[in-house]
Amino acid sequence: AQKITQTQPGMFVQEKEAVTLDCTYDTSDQSYGLFWYKQPSSGEMIFLIYQGSYDEQNATEGRYSLNFQKARKSANLVISASQLGDSAMYFCAMRAWEAGGTSYGKLTFGQGTILTVHP
Amino acid sequence: KAGVTQTPRYLIKTRGQQVTLSCSPISGHRSVSWYQQTPGQGLQFLFEYFSETQRNKGNFPGRFSGRQFSNSRSEMNVSTLELGDSALYLCASSLARGRSETQYFGPGTRLLVL
Numbered sequence: 001a002q003k004i005t006q007t008q009p010g011m012f013v014q015e016k017e018a019v020t021l022d023c024t025y026d027t028s029d030q031s032y033g034l035f036w037y038k039q040p041s042s043g044e045m046i047f048l049i050y051q052g053s054y055d056e057q058n059a060t061e062g063r064y065s066l067n068f069q070k071a072r073k074s075a076n077l078v079i080s081a082s083q084l085g086d087s088a089m090y091f092c093a094m095r096a097w098e099a100g101g102t103s104y105g106k107l108t109f110g111q112g113t114i115l116t117v118h119p
Numbered sequence: 120k121a122g123v124t125q126t127p128r129y130l131i132k133t134r135g136q137q138v139t140l141s142c143s144p145i146s147g148h149r150s151v152s153w154y155q156q157t158p159g160q161g162l163q164f165l166f167e168y169f170s171e172t173q174r175n176k177g178n179f180p181g182r183f184s185g186r187q188f189s190n191s192r193s194e195m196n197v198s199t200l201e202l203g204d205s206a207l208y209l210c211a212s213s214l215a216r217g218r219s220e221t222q223y224f225g226p227g228t229r230l231l232v233l
Contacts, residue, residue, distance in 0.1 A: 033219055043207055045224035052219050091162065106152070106175050107211075107222060109162035 002027040002096050004110035012116050013082045020067070021077040021113050023092030032096035034075040035107065036066065039089040048090075051075055079115075087117045121146065123212050123225035131231045137198040140228045144191050144212030150174075151193040152222060153185060156207040165208075168193050169215055197230075205232045 003026040013019040025034065036048040051059045051066045059066040067076040079086055093107040124143045132138050144151050152175075153165040164177040168187035185195040191212070197204055207229050211222035 035221070037224070042226065043209075043229070044226045045209060045211070047221050047223060050219060050221055093162075106164045106167060106177070107154075107162075108164070109154075111161050 002029070002032070002094050002108040004092050004094055004108055006092055006110035006113050008113045009111075010114045010116065012118060013079075015084060015117055015119050016081055018078060018080045019082055019115065021079070021090050021092075021115065023075045023077065023110060025073050025075060025092075025094050027073075027094065027096050029096035032094055034066070034068070035093045035095070036064070036075075036077045037091045037093060038086075039091060039112070041088070045091070049077065082117045084117050084119060087115060089114050123210060123223055125208075125210050125225040125228050127228060128226065129229050129231075131233065132200050133233050134200055134202060136200050137196060138200060138230060139194055139196045140208055140210075140230075142193045142195075142210030142212075142225060144193070144210075145223055148212035148214055148223075149191055150213045150215035150220075150222075151187055151191060152211045152213075153193070153195050154209045154211065155179075156209060156227075157203075157205070162209075165195065200232045202232050204230065206230060 005024045032053045034051045038046045049061045049064045051068045063080045065078045089112045091112045092110045126141045150169045152167040156162045167175040171187045182198045187193045207227045209227045211224045213220040213222045
């Protein structure tokens with residue numbers, strides 16, 4: 001079984017500053033993927049960034065980067081140059097798979113962190 | 120390319136009724152997954168369909184069921200609705216060609232059970 005823990009229920013950041021959202025995970029699987037999604041008040045989940053367990057480099061996507069520390073089982077999201085539109089709920093999620101497994105669909109989510117960007 | 124669409128967007132039902140929600144995946148996507156989101160339980164996986172077959176199922180009672188059609192569109196059904204079924208139901212699709220595949224979500228269906 002997989003478990004995702006997001007310990008920050010809410011975070012505040014000033015516009016144009018960087019912010020780190022924490023995520024730790026627990027799994028006994030060797031192969032897994034970590035995802036971050038953004039959920040505005042409208043409800044739609046927006047994919048931000050992906051990190052595979054065997055990826056040697058930290059993933060980056062524009063203003064988003066993932067600080068992946070495999071030994072610590074953490075996958076923190078860093079948002080640089082925060083914008084007012086970044087205010088939303090952020091979810092860390094993971095998908096693990098056994099050798100020979102074919103299921104790609106099951107994501108396990110954390111409880112989320114509400115990010116508020118102040119002008 | 121159009122994103123994942125879900126219908127209806129909002130729904131109000133009473134206890135004991137049944138409901139069917141629909142999801143149309145991104146064109147070319149073969150896998151459809153469903154999730155339930157509530158304030159208390161967060162986001163929980165319901166089931167995944169691929170090529171009209173249920174490939175994975177979460178820990179939900181048998182009142183929750185789903186299916187996938189040959190065009191990859193999917194429906195989920197909840198029978199004998201309970202107050203606790205009030206939630207945002209999210210559908211996600213992916214190409215399902217590799218393990219790093221990203222799931223793309225629809226806007227969700229907000230179900231209120233009275």
